[in-house]
Amino acid sequence: MDWVPMNDLSRSVSLHREELLADLVDTLDSGWFLLGPRTTAFAAELAAYLDVPHVVPVGNGTDALEIALKALMPDGRTTVLCAANAGGYGSVAARRAGFAVSYADVDPATHCLDPDDLAARISDEVGVVIVTHLYGRAAEVDRISEAAHAVGALVLEDCAQALGGLTPAGRVGSLADAATFSFYPTKNLGALGDGGAVATSFDEVAERVRRLHQYGWDTKYRIADDGGRNSRLDELQAAVLSRRLPLLDDWNSARRSVISAYADAAPDGVRVLPAADEGHTGHLAVVEADDRDALRAHLEAARVRTDVHYPTPDHQQPGLDGGGVVLPVTERLSTRVLSVPVFPELRPDEISRVGEALASFRP
Ligand SMILES: Cc1ncc(COP(=O)(O)O)c(C=O)c1O
Structure with missing residues (x-):
């Protein structure tokens, strides 16, 4: 008897193989592989879907977390707080961004960050709380934001597993100060390789993310922000994501x-x-x-x-x-x-x- 697999990505490719091939060939023939019209179009489509003004595509979901954490961290704060059951991505990104990490416990019913435990453990060193919508379930962003904002911390939604979630307060990814996404191939919206994005409703946060994802540049070759890096979605992946959204x-x-x-x-x-x-x-x-x-x-x-x-x-x-x-x-x-x-x-x-x-x- 065949195994029932955890995943079989060839099945979703075969659903629309001809369209995908045409998109890939068009992109190839366009001769434009980074920061081109397909990436711009996908960012606009995802922003419209989420109902947020800004989406900045980046190289993967972990880069998205790292860049968003740097963009959000209030001056003088040193620490990121997150759940400890979400695969380690938030911790790894926080360490890469140069921050300390602290943890709060999760709710046994939802497996997502427990707002009461968070309120009890959060300190005024914490500048950003990452709330992961674990396994795809929308976490209690409103109560978490209340506890975080009370001590001057901002809230970042990790939506790597939760793109498409819809709550009475709006789409998952539009509920806090910023949000991150992964388009790793097994994600609900998967690319044919790595991909990620940061979304936010705040112009200043978006501008900072835009700078930090490209060397800290505000204009070409002018480094305005320290701590920048190179993390970009490519045009082939953007074309695939637009086809699949x-x-x-x-x-x-x-x-x-x-x-x-x-x-x-x-x-x-x-x-x-x-x-x-x-x-x-x-x-x-x-x-x-x-x-x-x-x-x-x-x-x-x-x-x-x-x-x-x-x-x-x-x-x-x-x-x-x-x-x-x-x-x-x-x-x-x-x-x-x-x-x-x-x-x-x-x-x-x-x-x-x-x-x-x-x-x-x-x-
Ligand atoms: C909750 C969560 N956050 C972040 C990531 C990191 O995304 P990526 O693999 O694109 O770096 C993943 C998945 O890999 C994830 O499941």
Whole structure:
């Protein structure tokens, strides 16, 4: 029996292979590969989709975080605060930007930053709070912003897993002081390589991001800001992203249906994190179980691929200094979570196989 894969990117390519090939050939023939009309067009399309005035495309999601953190950090502040269960990207970007990192715990129901724990732990050294919409679920940005703004810190949404999420307050990515995106190929809107973007409603933040993503230049060859770097989306990726953006809402809705099917099938004792409404993009299908390893072995025996997002919290990573912080919920969840396959082109027979494998597990 074939494996049910965690992902198969060739399926989404085959959906519109001819159009993609034509876009790639057009870009090739145009002879314009960086900072051209396709990047400009994609930035405008994404800004319109998010309903924000500014989108600056960059090289990848981690660069987007690093550049946005530098652009946002208020003078005199030194520290970035984030959750420790979101894969380490915020911590790595903060360190690259030259800032210290501190952590708050997450809510056991949502797995996203817990606004009450954040309010208890935030200090006036913190200049930016990163709120990750983990697994695609919209986090509580309003309550987090309230706690952050109360001590003079700004809020950056990490939307790498959550492009397309829609909340009563607006699109995920338009809810805080700035937002970052990744177009890594397995993301809900994926490129054929690396890509990323920063979005913001604030003109000054956008200008600073524009400078920092190109050497700190305000005009050609004039370095106005220290700490600049080179991080750009290329025209080929921009063309692909423009082709795919109109398909995103349907893809996200297909992902949510897959996760809902798993929720219906799961036995007592296996919790499927819900992805019931448009506040969730269905990026990852994550289940929680007391004996995660036994569930994993059971699924793999049924030839269903699994993964863990993420096995080691940031504050326990060997290459990061967690400073001895204790995060009980984060630590407990890292032993309980298991990801099962979800992508828009997953076939009905594959969805049923995952559902049956979940249903036949005895916790
Ligand atoms: C939550 C989150 N933030 C940031 C990133 C980093 O994006 P990239 O791989 O494009 O650097 C990723 C994914 O890789 C992610 O899942």
